[in-house]
Amino acid sequence: MISVKNLYKEFKQDDKILYVLNGISVDFKKGEKVAIIGPSGSGKSTFLRCINALETPTSGEIFFKERKVDSSSSEIDDIRKNIGMVFQHFNLFPHMTIFENITFAPTMLKIYSPSQAKELAMALLEKVGLKDKWNVHPSRLSGGQKQRVAIVRSLMMNPEVMLFDEPTSALDPEVVKDVIGLMIEIAKSGMTMIMVTHEMSFVRRAATRVIFMDEGKIIADTTPENFFNNCENVRISKFLNKLI
């Protein structure tokens, strides 16, 4: 469903060039739940952001169902509708109520009529246990609640694939499980998911594939069992040891 070909990304900082992605080629199939793991600064977020063109690659190409992902093409909005994204810091719209946050885009883009959107929104809020918060602003919610709303906002678009960029790392430990629980449910529904995460228990339970990135390259691309049990790579075992 998503095909990444020879992706490079550089950032110019002052007069230095920062090589963040150094030749990434990978394919993601429908229904896969891919966990992307790697040390901080290895380019995971940049890679994820390239997939929906929030970042423009220096070279290389990305295709979403045979359509080229290109931030300057007129098709990009249509492609993005099908690629949900969940951010580390939620990025809810503070000037809108929860209800407006999750219904604004689908109604604006005419994916649902207002009444359909309302029905779906209330059903999803009920599912994540936030139905009573529908008419408050995000500032009234805890981090865990905000992230669940952000996930619902993506789900409302009925995307074909969802990208998660460390969705739990800005959360207090006690609410992480609420968000993880929701993600596991989404996984069960058959959604294609690409997730940057450090929640190893979640990776073990939900991922069908693990990609380990370091210094802008894919070091390992394997199954979770292989990744956790038969790990010969020194960098990976070092990284995993640190986490435990």
Added chain:
Amino acid sequence: MKKFWKNTILSILLFFAIMFARVIHAESSLDEIKERGYIKVSTNADFDPFEYKDGDKIIGIDVDIARKLAEYMGFGIEINDVSFDALTLELSSGACDFAIAAMSYSDEKAQSVDFSDPYYNAKNVVIVPVESSIKSVDEILDKRIGVALGFTGDIYCTEHFPSADIHRYDTASDAVLDLLSGRIDAVVIDDVPARKLVNVSDGEARVVDGYLFEESYRVAVPKGEKELLDEINTSIAKMKTDGEIDKIVAQYVGVSGGESVDLIAQIYNNLVNKDRYKMILSGLATTLEITVVALFIGLLIGFTLALINVSKSKNIIMKFLKIAANFYITVIRGTPVVVQIFVIYYLIFASTGLPKLLVAMIAFGINSGAYVAEIVRGGILSVDSGQYEAGRSLGLSAGTTMKHIILPQAVKNVLSSLTGEFINLIKETSVAGFIGVMDLSRAGNIIRSQTYEPVVPLMTVALIYFVLVALLTVVFSLIERRMRSSDKR
């Protein structure tokens, strides 16, 4: 009296005037007047007692003379007030048949208009405090002299008294106020306003015997209108022999400003007498009109420029627009608003004939736009970039994201700066008077120039601005608080 002190501007105006004249002028003026049945006269009602405004009525010696002239010639009359510099333009474009505004002959002006025979000889005299030791006019050559900016007294003293310390004022009455408080030693001004000024000074000022120089006031007609000029000259000659002109002058010099010593009397004289409060009210209305319209123009320009400025597009047109926007913002923020309004009025809109109120609105809108642009740009940049990304990642277009996600937050963040700009704008419109718009400040100035009492008009105007600003501040902070609390619901 007044001379063309904005010389460069004048030459450009003349250029347009001559072009206009070529295009528009076909028929002889006199024939046109006969067909029409009345004469169109332009003046610059800014020189008490020759031509000035009482309420919205244009009155004065020149105005009465013009009426009499029309009567002698057997026509009706229509009088218009325009800026002094625009008189030449009015003549050459055929907007008026003659201009009367205490004008004297100059070679410069004679190139674009024809002058009649003199109808009045004005002597420039010297006013001093009663107790001054100055006995004759030539004793002032090394003194501190007050003049009205751009008047012939200014030109004369600058030329003839190189060692004098010349102070230039907007009006002669301002100069006399400084004279009485001892900041200057003498004031040089035409004899008619001088007599009036001394009249109302409560015996504190006197006119020195003799005069510095004399000038002849003439009527200006469009170049080459010989028939019309002859008619006017005949009528002027007749009015002189009939003693009509002396009669008119005497009428105006006799007018006293009233000797109001205590505050109550001053308040009465400055605000109630002759319905002067009406002038303040209409000035206030004008100030509000200019502010509101300018605010809308400013917001429109400001938001557009801010959006151009924050756009990430690499399109060549966008790049050009960005450079243009930045140039505009830098120039406007880097020059005083008074200079801007002059340039806009006298250069950019000179040939369009737009009413000056409209020009003022546009000028202040253009000015405000640059400030709004910077405020809004700051507001947009203050919104976390994650907001934009969240919008775009949902498939919303750049425009929709900007309009519905970024701008509402940006505006909220800079609301207090925006309202501050609005309040600033109200106060800044006070320079609209420079192009002759009768706003609140100018209403106060006109009253002051009529009563020669500065305290009440100045304080009234100040008080009105203050109340206006205070009210708006309260209203805006209420709105702001509301908007802020709405997110916490």
